[in-house]
Amino acid sequence: MLKVLDTSHSTGPQETFVLNLGPQHPATHGVLRVKLTMDGEFITNAEIVCGYIHREHEKMGENRKWDQFLPNTSRIDYLSAMMYTHAYVAVVEKAAGIQVPRRAEYVRVLTSEMNRITSHLLWWGAFLIDLGGLTPMLYAFDDREMVLDLLEALTGARLTFCYYRFGGLCDDVTDDFLTGTRKFVKHFRPRLKIFRRLVTDNIIVRKRLEDLGHVPAEMCRKYGATGPMIRGAGVAYDVRRAEPYSVYPELEFDIPTQPAGDNMARYLVRMAEMEQSLRIIEQTLDKMPDGPFMAKVPRILRPPAGDYVFAVESARGRFEVRVVSSGKEIPHRVRLRSPCFCNLSVFEEACRGMLLADALALMGSIDLVIPDIDR
Amino acid sequence: MIIPEPFRLLTSLLAVAGFIGANAAYLVWVERKAAAWFQRRAGPTEVGWGGLLQPLADAIKLMSKQIIVPPGTDRLLFCLAPVLIMVPAAMCFAVLPFSAALVPRDINVSLLMVFAFGSLNVIAVMLAGWSSRNKYAIISAARVVSQNVAYEIPMLLVVITVLMVSRTMNLTEIVAKQAGGFWHWNVFNLAANPLMPVTFVIFFICMLAETNRAPFDMAEAESELVAGVFTEYAGMGFGVFFMAEYANIVAGCAMATILFLGGWHSPIGLWPGVWWFLLKMYFLIFTVIWVRWTFPRTQFYGLLNLSWKILIPLSLFTLVLTSGLLKIFGR
DSSP, X not given: OOSSOOOTTOOSOOOOEXXXXXXXXXXXXXXXXXXXXXXXXXXXXXXXXXXXTOOOHHHHHTTXXXXXXXXXXXXXXXXXXXXXXXXXXXXXXXXXXXXXXXXXXXHHHHHHHHHHHHHHHHHHHHHHHHTTOOHHHHHHHHHHHHHHHHHHHHHSXXXXXOOEETTEESSOOOHHHHHHHHHHHHHHHHHHHHHIIIIITOHXXXXXXXXXXXXXXXXXXXXXXXXXXXXXXXXXXXXXXXXXXXXXXXXXXXXXXXXXXXXXXXXXXXXXXXXXXXXXXXXXXXXXXXSOSBOOXXXXXXXXXXXXXXXXXXXXXXXXXXXXXXXXXXXXXXXEEOHHHHHHHHHHHHTTTOBHHHHHHHHHHHOOOHHHHHO | OOOOHHHHHHHHHHHHHHHHHHHHHHHHHHHHHHHHHHTTSOOOOSSSGGGTTHHHHHHHHHHHSOOOOOTTSOHHHHHHHHHHHHHXXXXXXXXXXXXXXXXXXXXXXXXXXXXXXHTTHHHHHHHHHHHTTOHHHHHHHHHHHHHHHHHHHHHXXXXXXXXXXXXXXXXXXXXXXXXXXXXXXXXXXXXXXXXXXXHHHHHHHHHHHHTTOTTSOOXXXXXXXXXXXXXXXXXXHHHHHHHHHHHHXXXXXXXXXXXXXXXXXXXXXXXXXXXXXXXXXXXXXXHHHHHHTTSOXXXXXXXXXXXXXXXXXXHHHHHHHHHHHHHHHOO
């Protein structure tokens, strides 16, 4: 069998070598280093060395006021900045007991789902570059650009959005934004069909993804892998449904799952998630209530002492913020549970015995954002 | 008109060198423009009109860069490898018939010579990988060797099929026998072998694999092996590899045109001449570029499986079929 190396019958000294994948390697999408012990082109052992861009976000949170930490959250996983800001904003609101207006919650869901689409589009392009197909990236960016233009007009940022505030939003949505979003939804559905015909059904893509890079549900549970990783292993775990937050309980959407647990399963889950995000966006646009977009919030926040946890479903999985307040202007402790760190830890076990090229396809299918791993 | 031999030699040399140089330089531009077109962007626009001077700027940049030979490499082989990859690619052009009169050297075994030199580039790639003293380079070199060995076989089997149909090793005569309309071309020569279009497809796939082009670009699998065998090459060392890649593509597409698409013959019998040859050849080159910017890279074992399990049996079958048909129906 070619796909998995069987070393049980080999005799004599094992002739292996160490291949240093990274920290500057085109396939790791950033400064991640993996020390691979290779037997020819087969991987016998992988050791992940991370921490190259560790920035101490958690410590920074403990050194500044509650609101001063807000911009940091969008720089942890810069591809799902909206969701990350949502988690932090929501945990502080929970701690301080702030009631968020419904309009603000709807806009939060709307912008978060738009952010999810941009994140998945970027992953799609980058993943296909990992597989050696260079053109889909530009197709993905074509559509991503439309969303980013809308979000830029709304928030002023294109990547590290800091749009949510404790108790609501920084600014109300404009009519231009809402009509532009409707236009994008109409434009994007046929584009997803094009992507399917152009890439998903391509025989080379199928051969490279199907039946390779197995990450079964038990392995996901063992390492705490969430998001498309565990949904690609057949478990319908989604924080939006498991621990409903914001106005997600009022919206209809499915949790796409695939039973296979291979690269293709994760790929298909993400493609289906983009369609579900479009559904959510349409519903929020239809149901968007009128009213204030900001609650009354005290000028200086001093949440009562206690331990507060809030989790959101980011584009990569469960992102959880835990804050410990001692009733002061500054949090006593900030702890971030980022999905990429747990998702990546699966790699060491899952890639064993694989060929280098297939292991890199597996790494691409995990959808890594390195600053999210190192924090 | 008879040109004295020394002048003929000199003009041929200059013409071949110029042709390769111009093609290597401007195919880069064509590829970048074509890629931009596939990807809905503009491509090079800054240097010259439509970026036409971009290859010149690239050449100046590459030549002005320092040639870095990393410590611990086999210096001689490391420097020899780019030369060894360029020379055989250029040698092929010495016998290619561009038209009935436009043949640098018309020799009797030109077919053999092209494939003999064409198969040399694998040695240069292996030397480059070996002497670089880089793990990515050596993995890539090992891949390239097994890939080229695997694809040399179906390619030559297909060429033997054409050889049996044409009964000559002289490329000029092979083309001459395909005269008179596109139904006389080898690719449509269904009387000799009903599977002739399939052999053309096999030849084209093998040509892609032999020139290490996507989707078979194992030599430079940039998302897996950084830059494969070229990882340690800087400046013009890399530039020569880059030129040789295009020279090989031109040679491969020229051979496909000569063997299967009737060389300089017009498809409808009008205005035969070198332009038909160039038109067909550049169309094939465009197809090569098109394939690269459309498909992702295959797996390495998928690539070997394709050759050993599909292409080799198929090309063997067409070979046996052709010889059987020739034996029964004769000429």
